[in-house]
Amino acid sequence: MKKNVFINGIGAVTTQGVWRAAFFSEARVLDHAITSAEQPSYNGLISPGAIRRMSRGMKMGIYAAQQALAEASVTIPGAIVTGTGLGCSADSDKFLRSLWENEEQFLTPTSFIQSTHNTVAAQIALQWQCKGYNITHVNGAISFESALLDTLLLLQTGEEEHVLLGGVDEVAEQTYTFLQAAGDIKADGIQETVKNSVSPGVNYAEGAHFFSVGASKTASSYAEIIDITLQNELEVSETTSFLKDFLTTNDLRPGDLDAVILGYNGDEQDDLFYSAVQQTLPSATPLYYKHLSGQFDSCSAFGLAAAAFILKYQTVPPVLYWNEKNPAKTAWKNILLYNQYKGKDHSLVVVRAC
Amino acid sequence: MTDRGVAVTGIGIISSIGETVEENLQALLAGKQGLSRIANFPTRLQEHIWVGEIKRTNEELSDSLGLSLPHAFTRTALLGAHAARQAVESAKLQEIHDLQTGFISSTSVGGMDYTERYGPTYLNSPEWHRYIPSHPAGDSSHKIAQHLGIKGLVTTVSTACSSAANAMMMGARLIRSGRLDRVIVGGTDALSKFTINGFHTLMILSDAPCQPFDKHRKGLNLGEGAAYLVLESEESVQRQGKHVLAYLAGYGNANDAFHQTASSENGEGAFLAMQKALMIAQLTPQDIDYVNVHGTATLNNDLSEGRAMQRLFKDDVPLFSSTKPFTGHTLAAAGAMEAVYSILALQQNVVPPNLHFNTPMEELDLIPETTLRHRSLSHVLSNSFGFGGNCSSLIFSKA
Numbered sequence A: 001m002k003k004n005v006f007i008n009g010i011g012a013v014t015t016q017g018v019w020r021a022a023f024f025s026e027a028r029v030l031d032h033a034i035t036s037a038e039q040p041s042y043n044g045l046i047s048p049g050a051i052r053r054m055s056r057g058m059k060m061g062i063y064a065a066q067q068a069l070a071e072a073s074v075t076i077p078g079a080i081v082t083g084t085g086l087g088c089s090a091d092s093d094k095f096l097r098s099l100w101e102n103e104e105q106f107l108t109p110t111s112f113i114q115s116t117h118n119t120v121a122a123q124i125a126l127q128w129q130c131k132g133y134n135i136t137h138v139n140g141a142i143s144f145e146s147a148l149l150d151t152l153l154l155l156q157t158g159e160e161e162h163v164l165l166g167g168v169d170e171v172a173e174q175t176y177t178f179l180q181a182a183g184d185i186k187a188d189g190i191q192e193t194v195k196n197s198v199s200p201g202v203n204y205a206e207g208a209h210f211f212s213v214g215a216s217k218t219a220s221s222y223a224e225i226i227d228i229t230l231q232n233e234l235e236v237s238e239t240t241s242f243l244k245d246f247l248t249t250n251d252l253r254p255g256d257l258d259a260v261i262l263g264y265n266g267d268e269q270d271d272l273f274y275s276a277v278q279q280t281l282p283s284a285t286p287l288y289y290k291h292l293s294g295q296f297d298s299c300s301a302f303g304l305a306a307a308a309f310i311l312k313y314q315t316v317p318p319v320l321y322w323n324e325k326n327p328a329k330t331a332w333k334n335i336l337l338y339n340q341y342k343g344k345d346h347s348l349v350v351v352r353a354c
Numbered sequence B: 001m002t003d004r005g006v007a008v009t010g011i012g013i014i015s016s017i018g019e020t021v022e023e024n025l026q027a028l029l030a031g032k033q034g035l036s037r038i039a040n041f042p043t044r045l046q047e048h049i050w051v052g053e054i055k056r057t058n059e060e061l062s063d064s065l066g067l068s069l070p071h072a073f074t075r076t077a078l079l080g081a082h083a084a085r086q087a088v089e090s091a092k093l094q095e096i097h098d099l100q101t102g103f104i105s106s107t108s109v110g111g112m113d114y115t116e117r118y119g120p121t122y123l124n125s126p127e128w129h130r131y132i133p134s135h136p137a138g139d140s141s142h143k144i145a146q147h148l149g150i151k152g153l154v155t156t157v158s159t160a161c162s163s164a165a166n167a168m169m170m171g172a173r174l175i176r177s178g179r180l181d182r183v184i185v186g187g188t189d190a191l192s193k194f195t196i197n198g199f200h201t202l203m204i205l206s207d208a209p210c211q212p213f214d215k216h217r218k219g220l221n222l223g224e225g226a227a228y229l230v231l232e233s234e235e236s237v238q239r240q241g242k243h244v245l246a247y248l249a250g251y252g253n254a255n256d257a258f259h260q261t262a263s264s265e266n267g268e269g270a271f272l273a274m275q276k277a278l279m280i281a282q283l284t285p286q287d288i289d290y291v292n293v294h295g296t297a298t299l300n301n302d303l304s305e306g307r308a309m310q311r312l313f314k315d316d317v318p319l320f321s322s323t324k325p326f327t328g329h330t331l332a333a334a335g336a337m338e339a340v341y342s343i344l345a346l347q348q349n350v351v352p353p354n355l356h357f358n359t360p361m362e363e364l365d366l367i368p369e370t371t372l373r374h375r376s377l378s379h380v381l382s383n384s385f386g387f388g389g390n391c392s393s394l395i396f397s398k399a
Helices: A048-053 A056-071 A089-101 A109-113 A119-128 A140-156 A173-181 A236-249 A268-280 A300-313 B021-030 B058-065 B075-090 B112-121 B129-134 B137-148 B163-176 B193-201 B234-240 B268-281 B299-313 B331-348
Strands: A006-014 A079-083 A134-137 A162-169 A207-214 A223-233 A259-262 A285-288 A334-341 A344-352 B006-014 B101-106 B154-157 B182-189 B225-232 B246-255 B290-292 B319-321 B379-385 B390-398
Touching: A006 A056, A006 A300, A056 A089, A056 A119, A056 A162, A056 A207, A079 A119, A079 A140, A089 A109, A089 A173, A089 B112, A089 B193, A109 B193, A119 A134, A119 A162, A134 A140, A134 B154, A134 B246, A140 A162, A140 A207, A140 A223, A140 A300, A140 A334, A140 A344, A140 B137, A140 B154, A140 B163, A162 A300, A173 B112, A173 B129, A207 A300, A223 A236, A223 A300, A223 B137, A223 B154, A236 A268, A236 A344, A259 A268, A259 A300, A268 A334, A300 A334, A300 A344, B006 B021, B006 B075, B006 B163, B006 B234, B006 B331, B021 B331, B058 B075, B075 B101, B075 B112, B075 B137, B075 B182, B075 B225, B101 B137, B101 B163, B101 B331, B112 B129, B112 B193, B129 B137, B137 B154, B137 B182, B154 B163, B163 B182, B163 B225, B163 B246, B163 B331, B163 B379, B163 B390, B182 B331, B225 B234, B225 B331, B246 B268, B246 B331, B268 B299, B268 B379, B268 B390, B290 B331, B299 B379, B331 B379, B331 B390
Parallel strands: A079 A134, A079 A162, A259 A285, A259 A334, B101 B154, B101 B182, B290 B319, B290 B379
Antiparallel strands: A006 A207, A006 A223, A162 A207, A223 A344, A334 A344, B006 B225, B006 B246, B182 B225, B246 B390, B379 B390
16 A cells, blocks of 8 residues: 655755745746855854865755755654755866866865765765665756655655655856856856747756655645656657656546646757647646756756645745736646656656645 | 565676676686776876776777767766666567666766866867766766667666665665566766776775775775666566576665765664665575675775674674675676676575685674685675765575
8 A cells, every 4th residue: 555645844945045935926037047046054054164165065955954854843854865967066076177187186085075976965864863765866857856756665665754855956167167068058148038048058057955755744744746757768749648648647637737837948949848748738727937946957846846835825926827827726736747858857746735 | 576576687797807797707706806907098096006997998898889970978888888788688678668667777977987088178179069968977877778778767876886786776666666567777887087086085095906804905996897687576577487587685775874985883874774685685684695795995894894794693694705806896886796796696606705815804703705615595695885874785585
């Protein structure tokens, strides 16, 4: 018998600041090629020495984890499951640069030690003395969703009661410059939003999103996570059958979905996938979020936080509407999330009001 | 699902001791190690370290895979594709789409080998730009999946040196949950300047062939390689009348929560991981016939792992050996390569030797097997521990 899985706490450090009640009402639309996350004060949470030594990804991760656990009143999670596309790239960049500049001499270990993809999950385990299951998934746009799948396995089978699930990616100057050279990120100086994007590339950013996920519904619960599916590659024409198979598996009809949260990012090719799914679901209200989060491998976690917010408070923050005119709805029950990047790493997630 | 675990129906490996399962087996039986001086790329450390390097250039590996040029396979992807293809052939998977087949890989180096080579040119010339998207860890998995023709659940784990163990564990759990019928799991890592210099700064690289569990051990040797297993559900095995090589009976993942790179004195994480694996396999410590230890030959690891084994097995520690003196420490791939060695041990009823061991450690009452030993084996435990306190253990049982 599969157990139910609930989002009981959320934490985030993003371009829109940290997770809070006014998170969406105060949100502003991003219009720069690269936007860094607004940093909170880490004093009191992290020691001054560690604040200096740690990269932003590590600090944002610890902060978001703390928020998610506190909201769910979880002292020590049973497991820590994270996803990151590029890992701790700031430290990787740093070690690589000194390797090049000093021709393999005078290197120091700190940036190497902090460069492994599992650093954030490891630091959280250290901070909370969590000796349980600990893993980091690293697979492009489904890095976070792979962690979500792992979390569902842990909770549905009863292996764990509480899982700390998170996604983290950080702006690293050299890595992002290379992504600009490759055309993934828009050029410096371009000022376009997801909606009015005409130049090649996408607006990139960074962030950490954590969720305290449990097998029991609590007073702080946001929503229930029903299911997820992952697919490495698809053609636009295959999205409909991908979606229908997933809905059938979960005994859902397209009409059961009140909203669909799409990963529109302003890239013409990427957006073809989203409009295909949107057209398959004419009765679901289309929503988007990458105009607020920016693109990065684990940014889809921002979408999950948005879905959880809508289901908990039964209202859609106007800034999330994709269309200008939307049918009036008073109840939000089932929300579908769809994300992919460049035709790869497709994910579908269904969350439900609880 | 039976109590026996998830069936292993195919294995594939490439390492410095052989490019096929058979070559690896013959080297283990003959005690022929694969350490040498690094030859595939220039480095200041060339004369200072020993490595388990595969003496094949990227061009040779690419040719043997029949890849059309130009492509953007990094060495990590090339090695991975080589081993994964063997695993698929060994499992006699004719039509990869007839079942829900997934691919869960792991890597720590990813495309760093090409970024460190061509990164300095990226901002001046577009010549090598095709390798920019090859940098992230997940890219090698995509390339390998594409090479094998897999469409479906494809993802990647990266938990430093325990990566492949966790990828295998994730695959087994996906099968047990009924989400997949079949999954190819394992890991791949290429040698890179980044990692050899990184480990050098930590001062844990030995200037001689490594000596796991020896009092005078001086550190580890790095290596490269890849290995994959094909895991299938019992139903899938029965429907196809498949030959089962071994069962992945147990798995455990725990965190040491002690230090970013060092292991705790008492081996807490290692102890918990082994304990969990026994619980999942429904076995007692006495059921384990052989432990393929993580045994990197660093001062810290061997002491911590040894203490954990003494805590778990008390006065009755099973036969154990580290195969890292054969291959070097292949980081994310180590768990998968050692899974293949554990399965070979079960099939052949042999314990591979822990090479270069001379003097027992003072702190422990533990002596590894130093020569090839023939012994009937039913259950083998394989350990993989990594930076970040990530400790994982797997148990393989005789088919």
